[in-house]
Each structure stands twice: as C-alpha cells, then as structure tokens.
Amino acid sequence: MDDESSQRTGLAGMVKAWGMQAETACDGREAMEKLADFRADVIVTDMNMPGMDGFGLLRALQQAGDATPVIVLTAFGNVETAVRTVHELGAFWYVEKPIQPNVLQVLLRRAGAQSGLTNEKRVLERQLQYKGIVGELVGGSARMQEIFSLLQQAAPSKACMLISGESGTGKELAARTIHALSPRRHRPFVAINCAALPETLIESELFGHEKGSFTGATERRAGCFELAQNGTLLLDEIGEMPLATQAKLLRILEDSRVRRLGGKSEFEVDVRVVAATNKVPDEAVRGGFLREDLYYRLNVFHVHLPPLRERREDIPAIAEGLIGSLNGKHDTRVTDLHAEVLDAFLSYDWPGNVRELRNAIERAVIVAARGTIQIGHLPANLRPKAQPRAAAAVVGGSGPGEITMPAPDGDAVLLPVGTTVEAAERSLIVRTLEHTRNNKTRAAEILGISLKTLHNKLKEYGARDGVSGA
Numbered sequence: 001m002d003d004e005s006s007q008r009t010g011l012a013g014m015v016k017a018w019g020m021q022a023e024t025a026c027d028g029r030e031a032m033e034k035l036a037d038f039r040a041d042v043i044v045t046d047m048n049m050p051g052m053d054g055f056g057l058l059r060a061l062q063q064a065g066d067a068t069p070v071i072v073l074t075a076f077g078n079v080e081t082a083v084r085t086v087h088e089l090g091a092f093w094y095v096e097k098p099i100q101p102n103v104l105q106v107l108l109r110r111a112g113a114q115s116g117l118t119n120e121k122r123v124l125e126r127q128l129q130y131k132g133i134v135g136e137l138v139g140g141s142a143r144m145q146e147i148f149s150l151l152q153q154a155a156p157s158k159a160c161m162l163i164s165g166e167s168g169t170g171k172e173l174a175a176r177t178i179h180a181l182s183p184r185r186h187r188p189f190v191a192i193n194c195a196a197l198p199e200t201l202i203e204s205e206l207f208g209h210e211k212g213s214f215t216g217a218t219e220r221r222a223g224c225f226e227l228a229q230n231g232t233l234l235l236d237e238i239g240e241m242p243l244a245t246q247a248k249l250l251r252i253l254e255d256s257r258v259r260r261l262g263g264k265s266e267f268e269v270d271v272r273v274v275a276a277t278n279k280v281p282d283e284a285v286r287g288g289f290l291r292e293d294l295y296y297r298l299n300v301f302h303v304h305l306p307p308l309r310e311r312r313e314d315i316p317a318i319a320e321g322l323i324g325s326l327n328g329k330h331d332t333r334v335t336d337l338h339a340e341v342l343d344a345f346l347s348y349d350w351p352g353n354v355r356e357l358r359n360a361i362e363r364a365v366i367v368a369a370r371g372t373i374q375i376g377h378l379p380a381n382l383r384p385k386a387q388p389r390a391a392a393a394v395v396g397g398s399g400p401g402e403i404t405m406p407a408p409d410g411d412a413v414l415l416p417v418g419t420t421v422e423a424a425e426r427s428l429i430v431r432t433l434e435h436t437r438n439n440k441t442r443a444a445e446i447l448g449i450s451l452k453t454l455h456n457k458l459k460e461y462g463a464r465d466g467v468s469g470a
Helices: 005-017 028-035 054-064 079-088 101-131 142-154 171-181 199-207 243-255 281-286 292-298 312-330 339-347 353-368 421-435 440-447 451-465
Strands: 043-046 070-074 093-096 161-164 189-193 232-236 272-277 301-304 333-337 370-373 402-406 412-416
Touching (some): 028 043, 028 054, 054 070, 093 101, 161 171, 243 292, 312 339, 312 353, 421 440
Parallel strands (some): 043 070, 189 232
Antiparallel strands (some): 402 412
C-alpha cells in the first residue's frame, strides 16, 4: 500500500518475482476493500498518505480482529514512531525507506511464517470448539466441552496448571494441547515422569548438574528446566516427587531461577509448568504426598479429566479417531466397528481408560487388517462370555467322529476324534496362516503366542517334512 504508483508497482513486481502473489492499494480504504476478497498473509504499507494512512489501516485491522502481520515502510522514521507503530498498533516490523530488496525478502518470509503459525492456532481452537478433537484428545460430551473451554482460556497465560485424573485418561494429551494452543507452541515441550525416576536422580534430571557434582557426573548436564526454556515442562505424577525436591521446585516456580547440582550460581528460566497426578489432589496433600504450599502454587488452573466410564458417549468418536491413526501406523485398511463391538465397548468399565481403549483397538486393527472390526478381533476380556455348550464331537454315519475347533472369522478346523494335541496344534497354526495370507505377525496375535514361538513351530514342522519353515 503506497500512494505513489511507481513505488507500489515496483514493490509488487519484486514480490511476484520471488514467487509470491501480490495486490496493491493506493491508501488504507482501498486496502481494506481488497482485503475483503484477497486473503493476505502479509501487508506492506507506507505510513504517510492522503486519506486513510498507515496508522489508520493498523487501527482498522485491530478493530476488525485481523492479526495479519504488517511491515511498515516510511521515509520519516524516528524512534517514537517506531515504538508507537510496533508496540501500540501491533506492526510486525518497521523499516525506513529506501528498503534493500534482500531485507524485504527476509522480512516477508518471516512475517509469512508468523501468519502460518497464527492460522495453525486458529485451526486448533476451532477443532476444540466445533469438533471437540485435538489429536487423540476427544470429547463431544458436555464435561469434555467444559474442559476444552478451560484449556482455551488458560493456554495463552504463563500460569501453572494442575491436571488430575486416573491413569490413561489423557493427562499428557491435555498438557500437549495446552502447549499447542499457547504462544510457546513452537518452543520445546518436555515431559518427565516423577514416578519413573529414583530419588537420587530426579533432582539431576530436573535441575541438571555440573561435572563432578556426584559420583558418575562425568560432564555437565542440562536439566529439564533448561531443555524446556521458553516452552512447557510437564511434571507427570507430581505426587510421587520426593518432598525435599518439591520444596526446591516451589522456590523455582516463585523465583524463576535454577541452580544445577554442584553449581555456584543460579540462572533465569522462562518455563510454563504443567503438573499432572493420578491422585485426588486434596487427598494427596492430606496424605503427605504433595506439599500444601506447592499444591496452591500449581493449582492456578485445575483441570480434572473424568474416567472413560463417566463419558461413554465419547467412545464412538474416540474409536473412530483411533482407527484412522492406527491404520496409518500399521498400513491397514480397517473402516469401522461392528455394532456388537461398539456394544461391548459401551458396556465395559475401562479401568485403564483411553489408554486401554487404544490398546484394544490397536490389537483389533492389526488382527482384522481390513474392513470391519468384529467381536472376535477383540481381546478375550472384552468379548461376551460364551454360554455352556454340548460336547464338540460330531459323529456321522459309520465314519470316525470329528472335533470342530473354532477359527478366525467363523471358519473352522475339523479334526478326527483321536487326533493328537501336537497334530491339532499344527492344523490350527497352518489354517490361521492361510487366513492371514501368511502374515506371521497377525497369525501370532490371533493364536495368542509370540512371533518367536510361531517361527520356532514352523521350523520344527519344516525339519520334520524336510522343507523350510521360514
């Protein structure tokens, strides 16, 4: 945008030569009209013009809620104007004329990258608002929608957060969602499980250490706070952290300064801390697992994720999302769930919550490979209990009796009465391999044995028959 025709035409031609699209306008009013139809990633504007000038354009963009990055060009630059333009009116950059082409090219690409990040954030927010899905964190139920709303409100701030919920409810997914919606989303996300580390190592992992600070410290090592600088640190299972370490953590949260083990000085850190626990926070405090002062420091925002059994209406959407992602992981083509499978999912209490549901669906996707997941593809604990049946031996005419052994997808292996256990086992393995089209991994899953055991059995059969079992 420039009131001088030669200036705006020359800049537009240069921008197009760099492989970008460009529109021109002689003042702010024409620019706003064109922006109604032309979706700009970056705006480049002169400041001093008749009619609506650069200042007027920036104010109009602010009022419209338009966050498109603006690069300001002016021949009358001074520090006061720069501060007002960049800080008060939200310009991306301020450059005095005449601008060097290579400088403008770098600024355009940086501003375009910022525009892309803004759009990514908007996409995530809309997914939360309208679909209730961010990655694998899914929830169309009223309770989950309330949680998503809280995540959106809390994400832009620097305040600490506490996420509680049973194991497998998606606490780390919630923490990653907070990070993805925050201004820190392209900075590090670091997670540490406080329950997985011995007491002697947890402070080294959190705060880092200097060379020689303890036996085995052969070099300086950065801790999680350093690694998460300008980003987000998830302290999972905070209730399992030793109380002495909790006291040191509290001081860091208050002062934003860290000292490595064995270090002589502190250094400043800018890290957003999110803590998670599978304990009820109030009970953890009363039981002496969580310091009361640390609890109040972390509990600026508290998000409690309900167990899956309390939001069963979310199960179909969660399952649909998992099938899609697992098809990509395992190169399968599963399309949906049989109604009987969905009924089984809805009637089960899921003590392992979403993690257990994912594991069940992953197994079923691998076994089914394509089409619809059937009840027989599920782990035994999810299948309906079988009713008592009569003996399986079937005697026909004067011939020998036959034993029917169920096989995948309703097929059956028919064995004569008197068949040895060894021969029955071999028949079942061979028939299962035929069903999986010689996919040994899926066959082992169906048979409930390890892949190594299956290979050993095939080698054993091959040795007896004089052929390779591989």
